[in-house]
Amino acid sequence: MITFTRAQEPYAAWPAGDTVKEPADKGHALTGEEAKRFYQSLIEEGGDGETGSSGTGNAPARRARRRRPQAAAPSERDGHRLLRCAQEGDLAGLRELLGKKGCNVNFCDAYYWTAIMCASYAGRLDAVRYLLHKGAAWVGVVDIQGRDARDLADQAGHTEVVWELDTFRAQEDRQRTDSAPPPEPRWCSDCGTQYSESEDRHCSSTLHQFSLRRPPPTPHYCLPPTNAGFRMMLREGWEPGAGLGPGGTGPKRPIRTVLKRDQAGLGYGPSPRARVTHFEAGDTRAVQQAPGRGRTERGTTLSRRAERKKKEKDKNWERDFRTYCNL
Structure with missing residues (x-):
């Protein structure tokens, strides 16, 4: 047990007149009946802890506060x-x-x-x-x-x-959804109609897409603006969206070029079907193989394969024959 050791002499920091007072009767202890009467007097009179004190005007409130059970926090x-x-x-x-x-x-x-x-x-x-x-x-x-x-x-x-x-x-x-306020209708200048759905959904609708009047795409000549020929044409008064030629009535698409596949000289033998490097949209010729480029098997390869198949067939026949004879 931890006990308190009292001071043997007064301390300088104590207030004047405060001294260590020994209890009058160390051996006296309250009995069970005295303790019961003490707490009953506190509950009935509403005192502040002193025996025999009379109740004040706040005694009912203190009594109610003392008797009211406190709800414990959920654990x-x-x-x-x-x-x-x-x-x-x-x-x-x-x-x-x-x-x-x-x-x-x-x-x-x-x-x-x-x-x-x-x-x-x-x-x-x-x-x-x-x-x-x-x-x-x-x-x-x-x-x-x-x-x-x-x-x-x-x-x-x-x-x-x-x-x-x-x-x-x-x-x-x-x-x-029912409690949410309805969206305010908005006006679309491209369609000339009002819409109440989201802007992204309206822009992806068929009505909006058909109402758009987009300019035709600018032709691409495979020449960057830094190219010398491109800049020379601009200096001569050519507009990038117009056709070639002085009046702008020339073709707007590049001339189709031919990709040479063999190593023969120019004009030697029959001219093969050339591969075009610029195709129209959806043209299946862009993915077709050139004629004559497939793998051709030589005769020796066919004879060796046929010989190997014949040996395997004879071996299987002999195995089946021996099996039937044993049965």
Whole structure:
């Protein structure tokens, strides 16, 4: 036991007149009956701790404050009890924990399981309905494996719980949509109509796309603006969107060039079908193989292959013959 050792002599920092006073009677102790009468007098008279003091005007308030039980804060033990009641479908326990003790309906354990997860996995439909009406969150609330209450119910095979969760979510979405104010109509200068949906959705609509009047695409001549010929044409008064020639009436597409595939000299032998390096859109000739470029097998390769097949056939025949003879 830790005991208090009193000072043997006065201390200089004590106020004047304060001295160490020894108790008058060290050996006297209250009996049980005296202690009972003492506390009964405090409760009845509302005193401030001194025996025989009369009650004041604030005695009823102090008495009520003293007698009023204080609600204890919900503990982690109550949270785990909430999960167990949800798993067992104990509605009375759920009402007591969520009502009187004020437990958090979204309390989760070390594995991030909530009460509605436990009830869904156990197939307790009544507990699921009660927790949903109490504000239990399950959309986006997952455990350490990434499963929410619906996934757990589907995994356990409780289709009625899955249907209840989907129905409750659909009702919430419908209420949220009905309570939201309707969007203000806006005017589109390209279409000449008003629209109330989002701007991205209206711009992707068929009406808006057909109403757009886009200029024709500028022809591309495969020449960057830094090219010397391109700049020379600009100095001569040519516009990039116009055709070639002095009057701008020439072709707007580049001349198709031919890709030479062989190493023979120019003009030697029959001219092969040339590959065009510039094609129109959707032209299948851009992916066709040039004629005469396929792999041709020589005669020796065919004879060796035929000989190998003949040897294999004779070997199989001999094996089958010996098998039939033994049977």
